[in-house]
Amino acid sequence: MIHPTTHPESPESPKSPGGAGGAERTLVAELAERIGRRVTVAGWVQTLRLQSTMQFVLVRDHTGVVQVTHRKGADELTALLEGLTTESAVRITGRVVANPVVKLGGLELLPESVELLNRAAGPLPIDEHSGPEPRLDWRFLDLRRRPAARLVFAVQSTFEQGMREYAYGAGCTELHTPKLMGTASESGAEVFRLDYFGGSAYLAQSPQFYKQMAIAGGIDRVFEIGPVFRAEPSYTSRHATEFTGVDVELGWIEDVEQVQRFEEEMIAHALALVAERHGEQIREQYGVEVRVPSTPFPRVTMEQAQQLLRGELGWDPEGAKVDLDPEGERALSAHILRETGHEFVFVTHYPASIRPFYHARPAGRPDLTLSFDLLWNGLEVTTGAQREHRYEVLVEQAAEKGMDTAPLTDYLNCFRFGCPPHGGFGMGLGRMLMALLGLGSLREAVFLFRGPNRLTP
Amino acid sequence: MIHPTTHPESPESPKSPGGAGGAERTLVAELAERIGRRVTVAGWVQTLRLQSTMQFVLVRDHTGVVQVTHRKGADELTALLEGLTTESAVRITGRVVANPVVKLGGLELLPESVELLNRAAGPLPIDEHSGPEPRLDWRFLDLRRRPAARLVFAVQSTFEQGMREYAYGAGCTELHTPKLMGTASESGAEVFRLDYFGGSAYLAQSPQFYKQMAIAGGIDRVFEIGPVFRAEPSYTSRHATEFTGVDVELGWIEDVEQVQRFEEEMIAHALALVAERHGEQIREQYGVEVRVPSTPFPRVTMEQAQQLLRGELGWDPEGAKVDLDPEGERALSAHILRETGHEFVFVTHYPASIRPFYHARPAGRPDLTLSFDLLWNGLEVTTGAQREHRYEVLVEQAAEKGMDTAPLTDYLNCFRFGCPPHGGFGMGLGRMLMALLGLGSLREAVFLFRGPNRLTP
Numbered sequence: 001m002i003h004p005t006t007h008p009e010s011p012e013s014p015k016s017p018g019g020a021g022g023a024e025r026t027l028v029a030e031l032a033e034r035i036g037r038r039v040t041v042a043g044w045v046q047t048l049r050l051q052s053t054m055q056f057v058l059v060r061d062h063t064g065v066v067q068v069t070h071r072k073g074a075d076e077l078t079a080l081l082e083g084l085t086t087e088s089a090v091r092i093t094g095r096v097v098a099n100p101v102v103k104l105g106g107l108e109l110l111p112e113s114v115e116l117l118n119r120a121a122g123p124l125p126i127d128e129h130s131g132p133e134p135r136l137d138w139r140f141l142d143l144r145r146r147p148a149a150r151l152v153f154a155v156q157s158t159f160e161q162g163m164r165e166y167a168y169g170a171g172c173t174e175l176h177t178p179k180l181m182g183t184a185s186e187s188g189a190e191v192f193r194l195d196y197f198g199g200s201a202y203l204a205q206s207p208q209f210y211k212q213m214a215i216a217g218g219i220d221r222v223f224e225i226g227p228v229f230r231a232e233p234s235y236t237s238r239h240a241t242e243f244t245g246v247d248v249e250l251g252w253i254e255d256v257e258q259v260q261r262f263e264e265e266m267i268a269h270a271l272a273l274v275a276e277r278h279g280e281q282i283r284e285q286y287g288v289e290v291r292v293p294s295t296p297f298p299r300v301t302m303e304q305a306q307q308l309l310r311g312e313l314g315w316d317p318e319g320a321k322v323d324l325d326p327e328g329e330r331a332l333s334a335h336i337l338r339e340t341g342h343e344f345v346f347v348t349h350y351p352a353s354i355r356p357f358y359h360a361r362p363a364g365r366p367d368l369t370l371s372f373d374l375l376w377n378g379l380e381v382t383t384g385a386q387r388e389h390r391y392e393v394l395v396e397q398a399a400e401k402g403m404d405t406a407p408l409t410d411y412l413n414c415f416r417f418g419c420p421p422h423g424g425f426g427m428g429l430g431r432m433l434m435a436l437l438g439l440g441s442l443r444e445a446v447f448l449f450r451g452p453n454r455l456t457p
Numbered sequence: 458m459i460h461p462t463t464h465p466e467s468p469e470s471p472k473s474p475g476g477a478g479g480a481e482r483t484l485v486a487e488l489a490e491r492i493g494r495r496v497t498v499a500g501w502v503q504t505l506r507l508q509s510t511m512q513f514v515l516v517r518d519h520t521g522v523v524q525v526t527h528r529k530g531a532d533e534l535t536a537l538l539e540g541l542t543t544e545s546a547v548r549i550t551g552r553v554v555a556n557p558v559v560k561l562g563g564l565e566l567l568p569e570s571v572e573l574l575n576r577a578a579g580p581l582p583i584d585e586h587s588g589p590e591p592r593l594d595w596r597f598l599d600l601r602r603r604p605a606a607r608l609v610f611a612v613q614s615t616f617e618q619g620m621r622e623y624a625y626g627a628g629c630t631e632l633h634t635p636k637l638m639g640t641a642s643e644s645g646a647e648v649f650r651l652d653y654f655g656g657s658a659y660l661a662q663s664p665q666f667y668k669q670m671a672i673a674g675g676i677d678r679v680f681e682i683g684p685v686f687r688a689e690p691s692y693t694s695r696h697a698t699e700f701t702g703v704d705v706e707l708g709w710i711e712d713v714e715q716v717q718r719f720e721e722e723m724i725a726h727a728l729a730l731v732a733e734r735h736g737e738q739i740r741e742q743y744g745v746e747v748r749v750p751s752t753p754f755p756r757v758t759m760e761q762a763q764q765l766l767r768g769e770l771g772w773d774p775e776g777a778k779v780d781l782d783p784e785g786e787r788a789l790s791a792h793i794l795r796e797t798g799h800e801f802v803f804v805t806h807y808p809a810s811i812r813p814f815y816h817a818r819p820a821g822r823p824d825l826t827l828s829f830d831l832l833w834n835g836l837e838v839t840t841g842a843q844r845e846h847r848y849e850v851l852v853e854q855a856a857e858k859g860m861d862t863a864p865l866t867d868y869l870n871c872f873r874f875g876c877p878p879h880g881g882f883g884m885g886l887g888r889m890l891m892a893l894l895g896l897g898s899l900r901e902a903v904f905l906f907r908g909p910n911r912l913t914p
Contacts, residue, residue: 144675182912218601455639
């Protein structure tokens, strides 16, 4: 009784999810290789053209669309097709035939049996004229009906895979740090508070402190890809209250350059994989050419960037801005692209006044930090730095920022018992996809967007 | 100015994090290949033996421990070594020499220069006699000093890599679903509430609803590895308020068997990778032999399991229990191991009364579900099921459970417009590591444990 039946299909090729009982599923993209054969296709009714003598049903799966063609008769099939609705889920068995007249790949499916798996109600709540908010409300329908919208996640998957490949190869351990924190330590202002068994907990704004703990814990190099939370009431196209962060931290570094080298090589490696797998689809769907960047990326110091922006590019004529704003970032990026042909640029040596207390500072320059941002096509996609690893200096820098060190006790303790030099960076995954695909908003770059006004679906 | 200097070391071999300025770091594990050569080692002072004529310093990095041997003199080096403290971070350059008397690999390092990177304060807050709670309080020190504790994360990294490899190969897209939800939909009782811009949000107990939305959204197969949150006041060795879930959902399935086949093949693939890379270390550190399971795993129905447990195994003599308790799970697992030699067993067809409303039910058996748990070495590590994909049936099942469907609106809407049959499972990553390494508590299987009484460090 405890011995199961053997598998009728090889578990080594789980691409076709045909189960034990049914016929093996053929994906629409595979039909061209099956002309003249009987296949089973499973997908959604994209379009119904029910004419007086002919019935045409366009069926979509995640790989494409096929025309199902049936001559009307007194048969059961005719009645079944007549009763279909747009977006119903169907499984259709029939013969694949070549037909040069058919636009969808010059082939069609002549149905022998149709199984209505789930009938869609009508009318559909959104259509191709719907605005962005209704599309977000009905995100699943919008994704299902727009291959370009779904492509984002195939690309994201590959991009992550490429980054992980690089990180593993470079000796990193993948980590899962807590999102629940006992104190609002990093910066109280933008932290979500939650009820926690009669007390309070806080949601981590980043794995920053925890990944540094891992380095202090003797895990040589770490990375994490996971959610981060920001209680910022920001309503821009590039902010969210929850997004996916890619965090890396490297122990025993000699300088911050090492961190930048790691990042540029990781990105180049991942983009090569994206270009190889999705380059053609990205061109078709977004009109964008994926360019695998050469390394090293260009680097400018913040001081150089500001000189350049104020001098040649007419930015901030009042000379009031300490940090780059989105306009400055776009202007700088565009300049670098013109001068070097490079879509990426590291801006380094940010003033200490606009960086967190834990960024290390160059010897003799307490006004600067050993930090960087990475811009890609005008968008800030990363912040990184060497961390201050000496307890006394760290405490001094926190005091200088006027921080209360009591909630920082666990963090600061990591530096009292021999924490080595280290550094790392945090990257916004959605922003990377925006920059890569030229998306106008983070809303299109994430599966289900979360903002101050949006917690659904 | 925007052209950086070229790299002095190949970015293709970033294993040795020696920076631009310093000597390349040699890992302790690599020293045996460098006998007679000058190297730079970076690590922590594990032990100091400062004798009248000789100074012995054991230095540990993440790959091993090496003895540094210096004959005392009037030199600067002698003074520097004399001033070291346990757990200080040091960088030492010297010559590797063979010395059969030395226990640590029959070699030692004769130092030429020592750099004190960060001096550790003393005394250390924990030692080898410290109990579990102080160890958790000082987790970073405990990890740094115990290779067995760190091995957990190397194994976890490899295990995840193996699972991802399988999932990608099987056509899955990696997904990041929101952890912030607008309603406490899945089950109100065990959900954390947080302040959200003057209102409330809730933390996702699992990606369950969202991964189903992805299937309805035409993403054929999805997986996610990310945090899940449970507001349960459970104080057992296998519960946490936050843990890492591995979630898979497969669209267009024919039956729940397909989901089980996916899971067993994924686990077998991942364990083969773990055995290959870490089998020897796991044997050394935990005395455990990693066994790559054969597939298919044994399967018993819940009814069969209960008969077996009550009949042969003396479980629940009162006959009162509908679900298996941990004792029953251990007894069943032990029985299967004796009978089949298999560490895994699927328990299937759970009663509908103890399963969520969205589990599908077999035709004609509304009292059962098409669901399963997976037990590994007596521990429940997974729950899975085919999902009910028909809107009317789903609403009926929710009503039968007495659920308020208003907060479920967005979820239920996914089923109104042609949602295909689908199924999936959720696995606790920490529990997998417990079962694999024979750990006594989830606290040892996660980087930083979170429970009702623990939100730090």
